[in-house]
Amino acid sequence: MRVQIISFISLIFLPISAFSNNLTASGPIVINGENNVVISGLQISNPSGPCVTIASGSSNIIIKNNKIGPCEENAIDIRSSNNITVQNNHIHDAVGEGVYLFSAELVEIKNNKFEDVRTGVYASIASKIKVSHNEFRNMQGPFPRGQMVQLAFTNGGGSYISNNVSINELGYSDPEDAINLYKSNGTPADPIMIRNNLIIGGGPSNSGGGIILGDGGESSYQIAQDNILVNPGQYGVAVVGGHHMQLLGNSIYSQQFPFTNVGLYVWDQYDSACANITVRNNSVNYTNKDGLKNAGWNARNCGVIDGWSSKNNWNATIKENVAEQHPGLTSTNIAVISVTASSFHAPLHIPQNTIDNDLASRWSAEGEQWIHYDLGGIFIVSQIDIAFWLGSARSYAFDIELSVDGTNWKQVFDGQSGGSIIGLESFDFTATLARLVRINGHGSTGSDWNNYLEVDIIASAPSYYQKDLLFKGTFE
Numbered sequence: 001m002r003v004q005i006i007s008f009i010s011l012i013f014l015p016i017s018a019f020s021n022n023l024t025a026s027g028p029i030v031i032n033g034e035n036n037v038v039i040s041g042l043q044i045s046n047p048s049g050p051c052v053t054i055a056s057g058s059s060n061i062i063i064k065n066n067k068i069g070p071c072e073e074n075a076i077d078i079r080s081s082n083n084i085t086v087q088n089n090h091i092h093d094a095v096g097e098g099v100y101l102f103s104a105e106l107v108e109i110k111n112n113k114f115e116d117v118r119t120g121v122y123a124s125i126a127s128k129i130k131v132s133h134n135e136f137r138n139m140q141g142p143f144p145r146g147q148m149v150q151l152a153f154t155n156g157g158g159s160y161i162s163n164n165v166s167i168n169e170l171g172y173s174d175p176e177d178a179i180n181l182y183k184s185n186g187t188p189a190d191p192i193m194i195r196n197n198l199i200i201g202g203g204p205s206n207s208g209g210g211i212i213l214g215d216g217g218e219s220s221y222q223i224a225q226d227n228i229l230v231n232p233g234q235y236g237v238a239v240v241g242g243h244h245m246q247l248l249g250n251s252i253y254s255q256q257f258p259f260t261n262v263g264l265y266v267w268d269q270y271d272s273a274c275a276n277i278t279v280r281n282n283s284v285n286y287t288n289k290d291g292l293k294n295a296g297w298n299a300r301n302c303g304v305i306d307g308w309s310s311k312n313n314w315n316a317t318i319k320e321n322v323a324e325q326h327p328g329l330t331s332t333n334i335a336v337i338s339v340t341a342s343s344f345h346a347p348l349h350i351p352q353n354t355i356d357n358d359l360a361s362r363w364s365a366e367g368e369q370w371i372h373y374d375l376g377g378i379f380i381v382s383q384i385d386i387a388f389w390l391g392s393a394r395s396y397a398f399d400i401e402l403s404v405d406g407t408n409w410k411q412v413f414d415g416q417s418g419g420s421i422i423g424l425e426s427f428d429f430t431a432t433l434a435r436l437v438r439i440n441g442h443g444s445t446g447s448d449w450n451n452y453l454e455v456d457i458i459a460s461a462p463s464y465y466q467k468d469l470l471f472k473g474t475f476e
């Protein structure tokens with residue numbers, strides 16, 4: 001096996017963070033016509049081309065537990081190869097695609113984090129492409145790239161795009177469609193399935209949006225089901241050609257933006273013999289660029305659309321937290337994956353004491369201080385319970401901020417505890433999508449110390465959402 005690895009000898013002179021997880025720095029890796037290769041534990045970058053290349057009939061290749069980027073071309077470039085697994089990598093800062101597939105078969109891409117790449121996953125002339133449980137943040141485009149996932153000329157059964165989270169922040173990204181199926185065909189028994197994806201953010205493209213089926217025509221047997229879209233861009237979910245297409249149970253919300261047009265539409269854009277389209281159980285609340293509700297548009301050139309007028313909620317009252325109204329949500333006390341604080345009273349009163357389910361242990365910090373929780377995935381947070389030291393004698397002042405991305409924070413609570421409660425006291429607020437929770441403590445009526453015995457974050461996630469399967473890299 002010809003794997004090129006450039007090892008740094010002078011580890012001591014490098015930033016500690018780069019090696020805190022025992023990744024070995026590496027230049028580009030090329031696998032050419034080889035079988036049974038595992039690429040693991042590397043920090044791979046390339047200032048002049050792709051980071052990882054798999055080519056020429058390679059088979060049984062596993063790429064896992066790597067940090068890949070920056071890359072001057074595609075982060076992972078796979079051509080004419082099969083049986084590839086790309087799992088639990090942090091793929092970032094690629095001028096090209098995160099994973100590029102050409103003439104590839106049986107590729108499973110799961111549990112990765114993609115960040116600042118041109119397109120997350122792009123496949124052309126491919127089959128059996130499985131993309132699930134990944135996080136995609138800030139696709140950089142530009143047009144015609146910029147998708148979270150695009151499958152082009154991908155045919156046959158065994159392909160799906162499911163349980164992924166896409167976050168595109170306006171001003172930090174240039175996405176096109178989050179998910180685009182171009183001239184691709186599933187089978188009657190095994191359609192190409194786009195299911196249970198959470199898509200947050202889109203624009204400013206005037207053409208890109210959420211999920212598009214049948215792009216380019218010459219398409220069939222595709223299903224978009226139970227996806228949640230919040231401000232996804234120019235449109236939410238669409239069929240633009242082909243036959244045997246289904247849009248089922250999607251929740252689509254957008255506020256007004258300069259680029260918003262319509263929530264859900266069916267239009268044979270390519271004179272593609274469009275037929276057998278089903279649109280059922282979708283909920284839409286979508287505002288166009290003129291400030292008018294524009295939930296759905298049927299161009300009426302795909303024949304009778306099953307369910308169009310009677311089986312959808314075109315006047316849904318769902319809001320930005322469209323996910324909270326999704327079926328199957330149950331709020332529970334979330335097991336956070338990490339807690340940090342701006343300060344603590346060493347050595348005893350550490351931040352971890354707020355999540356040990358022990359009302360005898362506490363976090364204490366003097367003055368204006370914050371404590372910060374990472375939920376390990378995006379949840380719908382609606383309530384936080386806090387037990388305070390001497391909570392029945394003192395009223396504590398604090399505010400709560402939530403964030404999906406660690407950049408944009410939304411204050412959901414600003415107030416005081418009751419001052420008469422022993423044990424956990426509940427603080428409710430509008431259900432809000434969040435991965436990160438920050439409580440800013442402002443002391444109490446007793447002193448300027450913040451003393452929290454226990455903090456329970458009450459949240460829910462869509463029923464399909466499996467936090468354990470989301471990216472768990474320990475790379476940063």
Ligand SMILES: [Ca+2]
Nearest residue numbers: 357454455456
């Ligand atoms: Ca607890």
Ligand SMILES: [Ca+2]
Nearest residue numbers: 353358361453
């Ligand atoms: Ca405790």
